[in-house]
Amino acid sequence: MEFNILKKSKKSNARLGVLKTPHGLVETPALVPVATQAVVKTLTSEEAEAAKCQMLIANTFHLHLKPGEKIVKNSGGIHEFMNWNRPLMTDSGGFQIFSLGFGYDLGVGKVLGFFPGKKGEGLVIDKTAQPKKVRITSQGAYFKSPITGEELFIGPKESIKIQEALGADIIFAFDECTPPFSSYEYVQKAIKRTHDWAKICVDNKKSNQALFGIVQGSKFQDLRSESAKYINSLGFDGFGIGGDLGETKKDMTKILSWIIPHLDEEKPRHMLGIGRLDDMENIIKSGIDLFDCTVPTHYARRGIAFVSGGKLNLSKSIFLKDKKPLDSKCECSVCQNYKRHYIAHLWKAKEITAMRLLTFHNLYFFNIFVENIRQKIKNNQI
């Protein structure tokens, strides 16, 4: 992998770049749509490409459970397996320590602001806390398989081994994503584990895949900086920034400002799991080159289309009488060929094509949105 920075903004930390992978180029900043189970849900790989996706991210944990990395490897690797001959990353499975652990227990996402009514306010995860379904040790994490119920173990070595078998262009170090409500002491303990695991990942990788190390540290300034410095010292090919990022957009920007200055400038920085439309410009201005997010695809399966003025909920009856395309300014094939009343009908009739059309449009819309931000950097606008 090679990363070339073409331009650095004078107005912000934004930069324009090109990432070269064995499967082609990625123009950065770029959104990396999520293909957890080696598929962008509802779309074929050709459709994901037509929706202007440059790179996808699949998941180690999910693919380890099914079909198992051996099957993927024997098929010729994940690119061949899913017929995606473009750049591809795999997430390490570290996020599942959180999402199947405290995230599941508390019913929260990693961004605290979403917690309905902030019911968990005052709740603190202390130093010795353990989630119910995941047991975290200094070695790694014991998961209960959601499929068979049996206990399975994934640590840094296991994660790297699985990711090498899967064969993506870029792989991530195994980390622990700490949940909102974590106490300082808990995060301190967790980043110690994440750092130890990062070193093990570096030492155990045999392939020539690019390996990104992940910075953690939650909302604590000294821990974020400490984590950034340490991860930066290990010689990774790039960086991931993960974990809890506070409650507001300002928090997120502030936390990034504690991290970015400690990372080698010439290496790509990937923001894990963040990428709503109103986040994009902020994180890019903070110096982020890549980011993945489930929002365009996940919301599509909830009936939501993102359009120029905001978002539309196609499950509403009002759209049954609306003959306009989802977005009259959008050039995607869905907006060229279908109207809101038809998509609303498909949604009401519970036809899966509604989800497909919305997924395609949302991805195209998000990708164009980022393309426009790249243009703004070129034009010295941000």
Add this chain to the structure above:
RNA sequence: GCGCAGGUGGCAGAGCGGUCAAUUGCAUCAGACUGUAAAUCUGACGCCUUCGGGCUACGGGGGUUCGAAUCCCUCCCUGCGCA
């Protein structure tokens, strides 16, 4: 015509004398969703309200009762069976 079963809010379907403006599901309406969980979660859902409450409701009419969606009579309607 006779016998049996039944008629409850947009629909389906509970309730079978007071705690029923009426369980629940669907539909409808509003909101949520950030390293994915494909059909999820939260709230509203008779009318009016100064949010205390008031009014009209369980096929129509009448009756019993302090009190009826719930019991009785009668009429209308629906389904099944027999002539």
